[in-house]
Amino acid sequence: MPGVKDGKLQTLTLIRGLPGSGKSTLAVHLASATGALHLEADMFMVDRQGFYEFDIRRLRHTHAKCEAKCHEALTDGRNVIVSNTFTRFWEMKAYIDMAEQLDIKLLIVECHGKFGSIHQVPDETLADMRDRWEDLPEQYR
Secondary structure, three states: OOOEEOOEEOEEEEEEOOOOOOHHHHHHHHHHHHOOEEEOHHHHHEOOOOOEOOOHHHHHHHHHHHHHHHHHHHHOOOOEEEEOOOOOOHHHHHHHHHHHHHOOEEEEEEOOOOOOOOOOOOHHHHHHHHHOOOOOOHHHO
8 A cells, every 4th residue: 555654654745835824834733743744945044043044045955955854754754744835836846756756645735824924025025926826736636
């Protein structure tokens, strides 16, 4: 049976949505309730003092690090929840491929709340993200 490891269903959950939509909050609650590992690229933009510091020059690196940590945890048999904006389908593709290659059940959840961004994302950036939002292909809905 796909997604079963040691008799338990193993899952990779991707949570997507615009900044302030509730992704991180949902991921934290789900991880707490299920024991899954919660990852997001923003976790890798925290400085040595523990403060979040967005740096667009590090964006590719932070996403690569998030993907690598996800792969490592899945390979170790853990359930993983990744919450990123994932505004375009290709941004999820590495995770989707990972789940398929490791034969792990994939769940994709969309958040559409309007709670305000904890990272003070400028309105113009939020509008750009909203404009480039892609709906999921039918097979992932």
